[in-house]
Amino acid sequence: MEILEEVFLFFQINLFDYSIKRQIYNPSKIYIIDTALGNSISFKFSENIGHIYENLVFLELKRRNKEIYYWKSKKGKEVDFLIKRGLKIDGAIQVSYNLNDKKTLDREIENLLMAKDEFKIKYLTIITEDEDMEKEI
Template identity: 45%
Template sequence: SGTVYVKESWPRKVYICDSGISTLFRFSDYTGRLMENAVFLELKRMQNERPMLDIYYYRDYQQREVDFVLKEGLAVKQLIQVTYSSDRTEIVKREVEALLKVSSEFKCKILIIISRDYESELKVKDKTIMCIPLWKWLIRDKRF
């Protein structure tokens, strides 16, 4: 549901504006968190140019999560997973299931996995998932 009550009851994900501050709080998967934070900041920049763009994340009752759900108006436009992994087997094991489930639920066709340095196009069932390194995603053409 898109009601304010439901949105406010979701657990929040916290991102920081200055990644230098994050050096004060070291986490075991620190680089992955910095990558996800960089993606979030870039999405916020996109949101400044496209005020109808809403940024969410999705987690279901089985704790499957999609890092970023991009919505414009009523339509979900993109689903994005961010991972530090660059191993195809690990990426497929950890990231693909949630993307496929949520893409079916929201009828979304643009599925992206942003990784450290893995680049490929995965064909899974009837879906295509673009895997792109973070650096390449950051310099891409910003249109959907």
């Protein structure tokens, strides 16, 4: 995997934890530089547009030189991206291709709010294909 990272085919991000040991021993999330390549070499039988969309958001964050992690709460709630600036978590981002289902919207908001409470985050974002709105929570 390191060779693939060195030639910039894949990137991985770690789980955010203040303990470096826990960061190392938890699984990384893998993102690919070329989503078409990823689709052609994967063994998936159906296209997962949500993962592709998340991958595109990751690539944009990487292009902007953000320090990126993912986070999982003790209750197993996951936030797709935490943005770290200096020693502080500066933002949290959830990516969901479609928020038409109220359960999905509620889950994404709940996960962001858990991260907000945990890290005192000021900026929370949900990126989706089919919505264009700002909401104060």
